[in-house]
Amino acid sequence: MSTPIDVATTVKVVAARAAVEPQDEITLIANKWKMKRGSLIMALHDLQSRVGYVPRESAMKLGRQMGVPLARIYEVVTFYNYFKLEAPGKYVISVCLGTACHIKGSAELLSGMERELNVHEGQSTPDKEYHLQAVRCLGCCGLAPLVSVNGKVYAKLKTTDSRTVIDRIQIDKPMVEADQELLAD
């Protein structure tokens, strides 16, 4: 029994795939930045904000289109803390280790998180649900200690609050907002 082909739907599906297909986004990113001098870091920001990290294949394609050797991209990505080379988990938990948070016991909060999730700082859980990382100051020092999850801030925590935060994540389900600017420009 053959399934009738719905042409209109197929076209829609193909178009929709093309719209989210990362390779095409890379062309968009490259086109947006390649005429501007020294814009590699900006292009990488765009890439990471779409994909969550800088995948090797994407970096290669971006490099080809922008005329930047892969080695230079790698050099930059590894220098700056902000860029990731591996896919993070669904929920990126950033424990602030700025001074104000440090004074208020953020190290203890971080080790509590490590215990709860059974991963080390900088790692993702095997199911890719969580990625735990330490960051240097999110600039909300008045609310220390704090944790940011995909940009949503959980503030004025207690050092023993790691379980509470994880439970809250499952209730709030904070998601990264897609970068709307990219397509608009």
Place this chain on the structure above:
Amino acid sequence: MKPEDLDVKAAAELSKQQAFDIRLFTCSSRGCQSSEALGVIAGLKAEIKARQLEGKVQVNGSGCMGLCSKGPLVRMTAKSQKDILFSEIKPEMAVTVVEQVVLPVLEGKKVENPGGDLKRHTLDLNDPFFAMQVYSVLENNGKMDPEKLDDYIARDGYKALRKALTMSAEEICKEMLASGLRGRGGAGFPTGMKWDLTRKVAADIKYIICNGDEGDPGAFMDGSVLEGDPHAVIEGMLIAARAMNATHGVFYIRAEYPLAVERVEKALRQARAAGLVGKNVLDSGWGFDFEIRLGAGAFVCGEETALIASIEGKRGTPRPRPPFPAVKGLWDQPSCINNVETLANVPLILLKGAKWFASRGTEKSKGTKLFALTGKSKNNGLVEVPMGMTLRDVVEKLGGGTGSGLKIKAIQTGGPSGGMIPEHQFDTPVSYENLQMLGSMMGSGGMIVIDENDSVVELAQFYLDFCVDESCGKCAPCRIGGTQMLHLLNKIVDGKGTAQDIKTIRKVAKAMQKASLCALGQTAPNPTLSAIRHFEHEFTERLLPAAPPQV
């Protein structure tokens, strides 16, 4: 926009504002947003709309109002009475605020000290935390919506730019020099002199760069200024551009501040649409525009030459100076890099005069300074104080002490490049020179309070670990020296150190201070050295007991 249109716009906006009996300002900065400030704004708007009071009550966002630990803050200004500042307002409390305060005030009653549910959510504006501050850079916060250009224009916005357009580059530099304004990023170089140096270099292309990298962990002044008053920084940069005949402006903002980036982007779009930025600034025939570049999490990029490398899309490593950026900066063109807070001071100086600015402060440190007061302080947040105020006043009166009953042991200023100042030196007035004399530095304005239970050894370890992590690795003194120093410090923290280790730390520190390429390495030993200087016993207490003498 023509120059005179500024007055027309300002007058129109003012009369619009005066039509409201009440204006509500909810802090929409990063800190308060994380405590649901946007929900509060939405809640207030819905309540006002439901009661058809939109013509009488205006609901706005606002820049940071200082007391971040009590956010979200909501400020109510009313024609008929004194302002009220509410704290820790939750979205579901919007209805209470409207019913218990807004409605009675609209009916002509005075509600200056709300009772009931709101009593513990009302802050006393006469409290030293507010009363002792001198608002200048932060003057607009809590009084206008940072996302509205007309609000800024109604508060004399872009009038300093208009004045600058009638002055020569040299005159602007002279005015800056006369004001005594010094770089607020930490080093304290006179801004007028920096501009003048760049002005004197002839070139077709020159850059004015705003350093919004603010990498000091524990400091958030610059982010707050960019979020709370982005147009002031843009205006400051336009004036700076005129003062040195710069042709391009670049904002370099750390990527960890997405809201600041968003606000600057929006402000630039508004300014372009209004003809304040772009091909024909205020109809003067002069064209000027900006680009925004993001940092990517590298503390060293606060250093000028590293910042330039980063804008060029490279690893942010510093290079030896000279040549200074004023001669050879971004893309080898003369460039001037100013800190956010410095630039935010510029329009005020031009509009109110160098004398007005210089009337505050000490002999060599003029004006006001923003501090991010955090740590074990009772009041946590952003404060603006006149230079010359004693550290004790800042920490004990504004900060309210620890609030926990514990004694304050010290403060750390200048972040990872600064040092610890023990309590017995708190009577020192704040100035660049004084803080340096105490073995610390002004830095960008982080001020961390530590109490008697905190270990200075561990704090020193924290900062050194940060600097080692952030060292770019280009020069050996910083890369190797920092690592070795940290090894020794770790040993001491673990209780395995010896007296010799403290001596070696001092020696390594000296080498780093003298031989490092940039300020990161030169200043990285400061927290440790100051901790040893003031609290040596805390180090010696952790040392291994001395071996018994050999018989």
